[in-house]
Amino acid sequence: MLEPSIVKDEEVEYLIKDVYEMYGYDFSEYSRASFKRRVNRICLIDRFTSFAELRYTLINDPEYLKRFVEEITVNVTEMFRDPVFFKTLREKILPQLGTYPLIRIWVAGCSTGEEAYSMAILLKEANLYHKSLIYGTDLNPSVLETARSGVFPLQQMKLYSENYMLSGGKKDFSEYYTANYDSVRFDKSLQEKLILSTHNLVSDSSFNSFQLIICRNVLIYFDRGLQERVFRLFDNSLENLGFLALGAKETLRFSNLDKSYHQVENQKIWKKLDHN
């Protein structure tokens, strides 16, 4: 069933203003169409029958904020999503990264961590894991807790295993986890090189330099202006000849940065040109 139409356009603006003024989360440059759906969805699942109730709860219950941020952001992700993309990483990108003494990868907007774990598996299979660090960041602390636990629903493993094989994986995917009733726990070793921390792409700055930044299906929730700012943040965080990877339907084409990047084959991967 579709979400109800409880919250009006102007009420969405009030809500964004409240959340920013009270808690410092800035959603003002999020795409409105998706954001409004999420607000109405929260009304449905948390049983608010009016905008006033939702606003009252947000203003008076700081504990509820965590829940709000978790539900307002989309946390749908999967392991090896778009297998061909991961196949390209495996075959074309990792061999180039392998020439570095230390490989630093940033998975920006990593949500519950499925792509960070996928990267860990790719690096292991390329024999590069021992000299790699994977930074997974998200604005939402509760999804990072899930990522940290390494526990995922068992029912997803059939899809992940298929994706893994299509990405060029040669092993039995179940070697990477231990099943327990309806969930699985991924191998502890996949967390050894994984650093998880909160980071808000809207308000936080660059915190390191990387050879690969992966940010897939995050920018679709931002308007063009914010997308451009985030591209600059990535540009500032990427070494020369480093790679930026976006989601299947996202593009650097409309950005001013397009000129200083070269697209890898027809994949959503761009290589930063050397411009010293």
Place this chain on the structure above:
Amino acid sequence: MKNTNTELIVIGGSAGSLQVILEMIKKLNIELQFPIVLVVHRKAHSTSILPVLLQQFSSMEVVEIEDKTEIKNNTLYIVPADYHLLFENKKIMSLDSSEKMNYSRPSIDVTFKSAAEIYGENVIGILLSGANADGVEGLGYIKKNGGKVWVQDPETAEVNYMPKHAVDEVDYDLIITPNNLANYINQL
């Protein structure tokens, strides 16, 4: 039907809808003063063969939507597999990879509702053949906001579940067949 100005047509379809769409685009013969958006259920990893296929038969430009695609008239837009499509306004479309709706992403309901909110009486929603309940609720929103609802005659549908539910549950404006759909659009 000429009294309101059509600014957008959204067509939703699932199993058995491709033939109807092909038939339609072969017969569209005027420069349309609005865009057409196609929401067709596809497998998540399907490569983008559909735009290439449709372009072979279409005089209009066929575009698979990317994030923040600008909306132009006389263009046939296809929603990509594994994303929902939303309208920001009458100029920009956004993609969204949130939870599936009716076991579907893209969901026809999601796009119909978004179109209803942005285009009001200036949108026509068309539901074709399919085996899923997706689309019927969205047609209700289009109707409620003053837009027009066209449904494929269930008798002519390869899989009639979807159009049959629409006919039963929505106050439709027009029943179309694979043969006459393009004619109705040409006359708008």
